[in-house]
Amino acid sequence: MYHLGNLVKELSDKHGRARESLMPILQGIVERHNYLTDEAMVEVAKELDISAAEVYGTASFYTFLDTNVRGKYVIRVCKTITCSMKGKGEIIQTLEDILKITVGETTSDKQFSLIETNCIGWCHKAPAILINEMPYTELTPEKIVEIIKGYMQKK
Amino acid sequence: MEKRGLNKVDLIFEKIDAKEVLTKVFKMSPEKIIQQVLDSGLKGRGGAGFPTGLKWKYTAAVKESEKYIVCNADEGEPGTFKDREILDKVAYKVYGGMVIAGKAIGAKKGIVYLRGEYRFMLPQLMIELESFHKLIKQIGFEFKINYCLGSGAYICGEESALFESVEGGRGEPRNKPPYPTTSGVFNKPTAINNVETLVTAMMIITHGPESYSHLGTKDSRGSKVFSVSGDTPTPGIFELELGMSVQEFVNEFGDGDTKAVQVGGASGFCVPRKKFGSTIIGFEGVPTGGSMKLFNSSRSMYNVLHNYLDFFAEESCGQCTPCRVGCQQLLKGVQKVKKGEVKTTYLNELIKLADTMKVASKCGLGQSVGNAFRTIVENFREEIIY
Numbered sequence: 001m002y003h004l005g006n007l008v009k010e011l012s013d014k015h016g017r018a019r020e021s022l023m024p025i026l027q028g029i030v031e032r033h034n035y036l037t038d039e040a041m042v043e044v045a046k047e048l049d050i051s052a053a054e055v056y057g058t059a060s061f062y063t064f065l066d067t068n069v070r071g072k073y074v075i076r077v078c079k080t081i082t083c084s085m086k087g088k089g090e091i092i093q094t095l096e097d098i099l100k101i102t103v104g105e106t107t108s109d110k111q112f113s114l115i116e117t118n119c120i121g122w123c124h125k126a127p128a129i130l131i132n133e134m135p136y137t138e139l140t141p142e143k144i145v146e147i148i149k150g151y152m153q154k155k
Numbered sequence: 156m157e158k159r160g161l162n163k164v165d166l167i168f169e170k171i172d173a174k175e176v177l178t179k180v181f182k183m184s185p186e187k188i189i190q191q192v193l194d195s196g197l198k199g200r201g202g203a204g205f206p207t208g209l210k211w212k213y214t215a216a217v218k219e220s221e222k223y224i225v226c227n228a229d230e231g232e233p234g235t236f237k238d239r240e241i242l243d244k245v246a247y248k249v250y251g252g253m254v255i256a257g258k259a260i261g262a263k264k265g266i267v268y269l270r271g272e273y274r275f276m277l278p279q280l281m282i283e284l285e286s287f288h289k290l291i292k293q294i295g296f297e298f299k300i301n302y303c304l305g306s307g308a309y310i311c312g313e314e315s316a317l318f319e320s321v322e323g324g325r326g327e328p329r330n331k332p333p334y335p336t337t338s339g340v341f342n343k344p345t346a347i348n349n350v351e352t353l354v355t356a357m358m359i360i361t362h363g364p365e366s367y368s369h370l371g372t373k374d375s376r377g378s379k380v381f382s383v384s385g386d387t388p389t390p391g392i393f394e395l396e397l398g399m400s401v402q403e404f405v406n407e408f409g410d411g412d413t414k415a416v417q418v419g420g421a422s423g424f425c426v427p428r429k430k431f432g433s434t435i436i437g438f439e440g441v442p443t444g445g446s447m448k449l450f451n452s453s454r455s456m457y458n459v460l461h462n463y464l465d466f467f468a469e470e471s472c473g474q475c476t477p478c479r480v481g482c483q484q485l486l487k488g489v490q491k492v493k494k495g496e497v498k499t500t501y502l503n504e505l506i507k508l509a510d511t512m513k514v515a516s517k518c519g520l521g522q523s524v525g526n527a528f529r530t531i532v533e534n535f536r537e538e539i540i541y
Contacts, residue, residue: 018323019322019323019324020321020322020323020341021323022323023303023304023306023320023321023323024303024304026306027271027304027306057324057325058323058324058325061308061325061326061327061472062271062305062306062307062308062326063306063307063308064271064305064306064307065306079462080233080234080421080462080466081233081234081385081421081448081458081459081462081463082233082234082384082385082448084458084462085385085386085454117307118231118233118309118466118469118470119231119232119233119234119235119309119466120272121230121231121235121236121239121270121272121273122236123233123234123236123382123384123385123390123448124236124382124383124384124390124391124392125390126384130272133274133275134275135272135275
């Protein structure tokens with residue numbers, strides 16, 4: 001189990017304690033811990049000597065700096081027009097079936113979260129998704145099942 | 156009207172000897188660099204189209220020891236994916252463009268703001284950056300580039316919102332003036348350019364402004380990288396000379412049944428079939444940051460409009476009322492018209508609202524929602540209603 005205080009210190013040592021270090025520190029926490037807890041934001045505020053409200057203000061602005069509980073693997077399905085035209089609905093349906101959750105939810109074992117996102121820049125290879133930072137493109141229901149199975153074996 | 160037809164160009168992805176070009180740049184005066192970029196007629200490739208040479212000239216004129224070059228790689232416009240390809244294939248030319256801009260305006264620091272969706276590229280980009288830093292040090296440049304990563308906010312592609320984000324705040328656009336040329340990131344004079352603009356600037360210095368200004372038209376000089384998607388047999392990234400008509404574009408990329416082309420993404424303009432021949436892609440017609448989406452007759456333009464409005468309602472930063480409330484009301488409004496809950500003339504009221512957003516919104520996001528709204532509603536009214 002990681003220690004929150006240590007992680008925040010480690011990230012602050014790496015990125016500095018100036019105001020502009022806030023984003024990389026928050027991004028670093030999300031990378032390790034999937035989302036930002038209240039405790040994490042308070043810890044960052046202390047380390048950077050700014051108010052916790054400022055930390056929350058920045059965090060809550062950005063969709064990738066989640067303040068809601070997220071699983072180890074966050075699946076973001078692009079919902080913008082081209083992906084939507086090229087079979088996004090089927091991809092969502094397949095993901096909901098194998099993960100047994102609906103869009104916006106996290107599996108009970110905290111491994112997967114399924115959410116929709118705006119254009120991720122793969123319109124020429126639609127439909128596309130991100131799993132954490134990795135893009136997967138030109139998806140079919142068969143392909144997505146294989147990919148998710150791979151992640152399930154990883155845990 | 157000056158027209159050029161569809162011509163493929165290979166400039167952005169062309170391999171060049173960065174050392175040779177930058178050694179030449181090292182000996183050039185800032186004035187000469189700026190003059191060459193001015194002579195080329197290059198306008199910003201992110202979509203807004205401000206003349207690059209002027210931007211550099213204004214920033215160079217400010218007396219301040221600390222200045223910044225910012226590379227805007229927050230490519231979030233729906234249907235745009237060319238900057239990723241450019242960074243993937245020729246990152247050294249993006250860095251090269253930043254060094255050239257730095258020499259022109261007198262900046263020693265560069266920041267690349269990369270959208271969070273492209274985080275997977277960062278390790279490779281950092282490796283290339285390290286060898287690039289070595290190269291320019293050898294030549295004698297004092298210039299250092301850093302990366303900043305976005306976290307999934309479309310609005311951070313707006314320059315002043317991007318600065319706020321770099322500084323660790325919410326990505327809310329600032330009031331202008333002051334402009335970035337005098338007060339940009341960390342309130343220092345800043346030249347902020349799109350990825351493609353920086354590469355193009357390097358190519359202009361490489362080949363000379365004359366050969367570049369032979370490409371394109373009077374209002375739209377040069378070539379441009381287009382991101383082509385939607386109902387097309389050949390989706391992808393293509394570099395084309397500016398000045399072609401939408402018809403010529405459709406002849407090349409259409410599937411034989413194209414009924415509309417959305418030029419410039421969700422914030423751009425919808426061109427219907429009857430206007431393909433008379434519409435030029437460029438600043439004299441429909442400008443674009445590169446996004447070209449084709450729709451064939453099987454697509455509902457209501458769905459397209461709904462998708463765009465949903466996008467804007469989510470991505471509006473919420474700071475100014477016209478945009479925050481306007482985006483939501485346009486979305487609710489078209490839903491009501493579709494369900495038959497209001498008279499169809501309600502669409503005229505919605506167009507007025509979109510026009511109000513154009514004049515009253517604080518930044519380009521709210522100001523441009525009306526582009527797609529008006530052009531889709533006016534050209535495909537029956538599809539919105541029935």
